[in-house]
Amino acid sequence: MQPLALSLPVLTPDTALFLDFDGCLVDIAPRPDAVVIPPGLPERLARLHDALDGAVALISGRDVADLRRHLPDFPGAIAGSHGAELALSGQVIETTHQADLDPDALHRAAADAVADHPAILVERKPHGVALHYRADPSLRPVVEEVMARLADANPDLVLQPAKMAMELRPAGSGKDGALDRLLAMAPFAGRVPVYAGDDLTDEVAMARAQALGGQGIKIGAGETVARHRLPDPAALARWLDDALEGLR
Ligand SMILES: [Mg+2]
Incomplete structure (x- = not known):
């Protein structure tokens, strides 16, 4: 520090x-x-x-x-x-403006992708989605892999690492x-x-x-x-x- x-x-x-x-x-x-x-x-x-x-x-x-x-x-x-x-x-x-973004579909895709890991909290956002792994920090690689995949599928969104979480937020x-x-x-x-x-x-x-x-x-x-x-x-x-x- x-x-x-x-x-x-x-x-x-x-x-x-x-x-x-x-x-x-x-x-x-x-x-x-x-x-x-x-x-x-x-x-x-x-x-x-x-x-x-x-x-x-x-x-x-x-x-x-x-x-x-x-x-x-x-x-x-x-x-x-x-x-x-x-x-x-x-x-x-x-x-x-995210004319093409469907936050519900994004939320569903993220939730489906981590369904095997109930310790991961899926947070729906109006302009994206966040996955929190605070409850089990060992799940970080799972979150990173899922979010990288979702980022590839949603070119208007960018990956935003945060504390014990990863988020997809609008580019720009x-x-x-x-x-x-x-x-x-x-x-x-x-x-x-x-x-x-x-x-x-x-x-x-x-x-x-x-x-x-x-x-x-x-x-x-x-x-x-x-x-x-x-x-x-x-x-x-x-x-x-x-x-x-x-x-x-
Ligand atoms: Mg803060």
Whole structure:
């Protein structure tokens, strides 16, 4: 593991804050639907939204509807499905069109392919599918083989490795693209991006934030391009609360 950076970014009134959800704002759960929203998180996000004039976004591999179920009062922008969906002021904009994609057929194909391995969780996504092997990490090669086959059969989708999971997501999406799209629009435009995330999917976005003069904060262990690191979601929550004090 790389050493912890000694300093963390300073949030200023000119910051645009981008936050991953799983493993960043909430602890990773055994199943995606089992995450627990920590007490105080909705209020913390609302206060950040106020202090940064609305320039706070969630960026997640989950779809927007799923994120809204967990954080129904979140007032900021949401980039879901790795940026294939963008929700602004209540409206969801599909940024990646998959006219030919049949998510139900994809889900069935994935479920059939791993039917002999009940420990593999098949997650239907509106723009793809994910296979989770957290319950039995020895099944990783099975998941990799199945997903490579499905990727070959669906050229509009790309493979996205994640923590204890592999996902097929629309080509042309990605958290870096979501960051770029949000930074092109109010209230994010002209601000300095700070991006916090825990997963492989966040690395491109943290690299992008840093290339734009901003900062990345890696949550947890593992190789990263981010210049800063915090050990877990609880540490990020404490840092955000401290940063809020500085924004007063
Ligand atoms: Mg995450």
